[in-house]
Amino acid sequence: MxxxxxxxxxxxxxxxxxxxxxxxxxxxxxxxxxxxxxxxxxxxxxxxxxxxxxxxxxxxxxxxxxxxxxxxxxxxxxxxxxxxxxxxxxxxxxxxxxxxxxxxxxxxxxxxxxxxxxxxxxxxxxxxxxxxxxxxxxxxxxxxxxxIKSKAQTLNTELKLLKSQINPHFLFNALNNIYALSGIDTEKTQKSISYLSDMLRYVLYECEQPLVSLQKEMDYIDNYIKLFRLKSSKTYPIKTEFNVSNPNIMLSPMLLIPFVENAFKHSNIEKIKDTFITIYIETTAQSILFKIENSIPEAPVNKDELGGIGLENVKKRLAIIYPNTHELKITTVNNTFSVSLKLEQHV
Structure with missing residues (x-):
């Protein structure tokens, strides 16, 4: 006026x-x-x-x-x-x-x-x-x-920045895995490239949307695990359980992935002995429940601090996108690092 x-x-x-x-x-x-x-x-x-x-x-x-x-x-x-x-x-x-x-x-x-x-x-x-x-x-x-408009623009800019910090981290891990396979097994290398292609398609195109289906997020996690398993003929102690009645329930893209990456990064799962990773996803009519546990080696691996930048970024995104509709619990008990995340469904 x-x-x-x-x-x-x-x-x-x-x-x-x-x-x-x-x-x-x-x-x-x-x-x-x-x-x-x-x-x-x-x-x-x-x-x-x-x-x-x-x-x-x-x-x-x-x-x-x-x-x-x-x-x-x-x-x-x-x-x-x-x-x-x-x-x-x-x-x-x-x-x-x-x-x-x-x-x-x-x-x-x-x-x-x-x-x-x-x-x-x-x-x-x-x-x-x-x-x-x-x-x-x-x-x-x-x-x-x-x-309010200024805050919205600031939050949007921050979200884009946080997403941009996620993508390179995933890409470097995947390329390192493929590089390790290239001199060992051609067939596995081809499969790795196929998995990576699907993952890149999700990151580059689907993640541009504010919300994606839980099914796409689970597909990414599944491809991530398959890509990791191809590194060796060993059987890694990785367990997944998806009790999802509604795979089309929506959530913010790349929200669960950093927890998975963190578990693989800090569990020292490559050693197999006395290590484990367990991923659990469940849905109700109005919410998503995500749990992940991983072993913590007695002698810490020479990597970033447990949790690291990836989890800090997720916390910031949760505070922005789900300010009053999420519940995040991170605990360390008996050499086990646990994450429990509950998300209320987006309207």
Whole structure:
């Protein structure tokens, strides 16, 4: 709402009030003429507030200047009303053929009772105060909308940044696995490339959407595990259990993957002995439950700190996308690192 529209709306409100007052006097011409100067004064003080006083002093936090100039403009407005109103009503008796007393020839002599002048002065002051309140409300609302928009843009930028930090991490791991296979088994290398192709397709295209189906996230996890298993002919102690009644339930893309990557990275699963990874996914009508556990070697592997940047990014994304609809628990008990994540379904 621009200044002109707000000005017109406030003048319309003032006009409505005056019409009610005038109708109470049965539209008597003297009453209208006596008060029209007060109405004009109200228009001018509101105009002054919207275009000068509020933007230049009030909204720049120059409060003393605003109060001082407001008091000054209200005094001038009331002096103008007291000066011009008698001149307006002065010709009325002459039109009716009435004789004017000599004292009434002085245009500066007041013709109205003090109570009437005080009433008009009060209306001018109240109209200025009302206009100030309306301007402050509009200003605060506008600032709040701008703040919300700014926060949304910031969150969107942060989400994109967090996603961009996820993708290179996954890609480097996959390429290292394929490189290790290339000199050992051609058939496994071809399978690895196929798995990697599906994973890249998901990352590059599906992850551009704000939400994806749980099925696509599970397919990615499945391909990730298959790609890892192809590194060796050994049987890795990796267990998955997906009790998913609704695979089309939606969630934010690449939300579960960092937990899986973290488990593979810190469990030292390549050693097989005394290691394990267990992945469990379950759905209800309104939620997704994801659990993952992995062993922690007695002698820590020379890698990043357990959890690392990947899990920190997930926590930030959860705080942004699921601020009040997620429950994340991360525990370490008896050399077992456990993650439990519950997500409420996106509407």
């Amino acid at each position: 621009n200044k002109l529209i707000r000005f017109g709306a406030q003048i319309g409100l003032l006009l409505t009030i005056w019409l009610i007052l005038w109708s109470g006097q049965f539209w008597k011409t003297p009453f209208i003429l006596e008060n029209i100067s007060a109405f004009i004064a109200q228009i001018l003080v509101v105009l002054f507030l919207i275009y000068i006083a509020a933007p230049k002093y009030l909204f720049t936090k120059r409060y003393l200047h605003f109060i001082g100039i407001s008091v000054l403009i209200l005094i001038l407005a009331n002096l103008a009303v007291s000066y011009f109103s008698p001149q307006i009503i002065e010709p009325i008796p002459r039109l009716r053929g009435m004789n004017m007393p000599p004292d009434d020839m002085n245009p500066r002599e007041p013709h109205r009772p003090p109570s009437e002048f005080l009433t008009q002065s009060l209306l001018i002051v109240l109209s200025y105060i009302l206009a100030t309140v309306i301007e402050v409300i509009y200003y605060n609302q506008k600032n709040e909308e701008a703040l």
